[in-house]
Amino acid sequence: MSIGEGSDTNLNTMRGRDFPAIRQFTVFMENRVGQLLEVVRRFEGTGIRVAALSINDSAECAFVRLVLSDCERGRELLERAGLAIIETDLLGVELPDGPQPLLRVCTALLAAEINIIQAYPLLSRPNGEPAVALMVDNIDLAMDTLNNKGFRMITEGDLKDDSIE
Template sequence: MSSIGEGNAIDYQTARGRDYPAIRQFTVFLENRVGQLLEVVRRFEGTGLRIVALSINDAAECAFVRFVVSHPERAREILERAGLSIIETDLIGVELPDTSQPLLHVCTALLQAEVNIIQAYPLIPRPNQRAAVALMVDNIDLGIETLRAKNFRTLQESDLLGEEE
C-alpha cells in the first residue's frame, strides 16, 4: 500500500500560483449606469496591471463585467479596496491552432471528453501573436488534461505577464 500522495500527479485543485495551469477571471457587478466600466478600469491605471480579456453582459439593473488581468493577486486587492462585489473563477486559457477552423478542434476535443463550455471569449493578443481564448468549463481539471493530451498549449497566469515583466 502506498502513502497518500506518493507517486501521484499534482492535484490542480490545491496547487495555486503562477504555475497553476489555469487563469483567473474576475466578475464584477456594476450598476447599469454610464461611466461605471470606466471607473473600474481606471482603478488599474498606474498599477502595472493589464486587462488581457474583457466580457460584458448587460441586464436591466446591472452589468456583469468579466475580465482577466496580468496580475490577479494585485487586481483582487484593488477591487476589494474599492468595495466592489467580485467573484473569482478559474478558466482555461488555450492557444488556438493555426488551422482554418481552430475552434472546431478545441470544441471537438472537449466534447469527446464530455467537458461542457459555459463561457468563452478571446484573450487580447499576446506578444507571440497567437490567438487564444479563455474558456469556463464544467470540469476544469479534465478540460486542461484533455487539451494538453491533444497537444493544445494551455496558458497559465505567468503567460499573461507580457514581455516587459
C-alpha cells in the same frame, strides 16, 4: 493542542498547487453610464492590463468579467475599491494554426463530454498567437484532454508583461 495539529490531512487549496489556469474576476455593478470606465481606470498606472473582458448586463445591473495580467495585484485593487467580486478559474488555450482552430478545440472538448459555459478571446496574445479563455464544467478533465491533444495551455505567467510597470 490546536485544531488540526498532528493531522495528516493536506490543507493545500487549489491555489496551493501548480494549476495552469487563469483567474477571472466577475465584478457586479450598477448598470449605468461610466461604470466600466471606473473599473478599468483603477488599473491605470499600475502596470496591470486587462487581458480579457466580457460584459453581461440587464436593466438593473451588469456583470463585468475580467482576466488581468497580474491577478494578485488586480484582486487587491478591486477589493480596495469596495467592488463586489467573484473569482473563478478559466482555461486559457492557444488556438492552433490551420483552418478552424476553434472547431478543433470544441471537438476535443465534446469528445470528452466537457461543456463550455463561457468563452471569450484574450485581448493579450501570449506568444503572439490568438488564444481564448474558456469556463468549462470540468477544468481538470479539460486541461488533460487538451494537453493530450497537443494544445498549449495559457497560464497566468503567460499574461504578465514585465516591460509594463
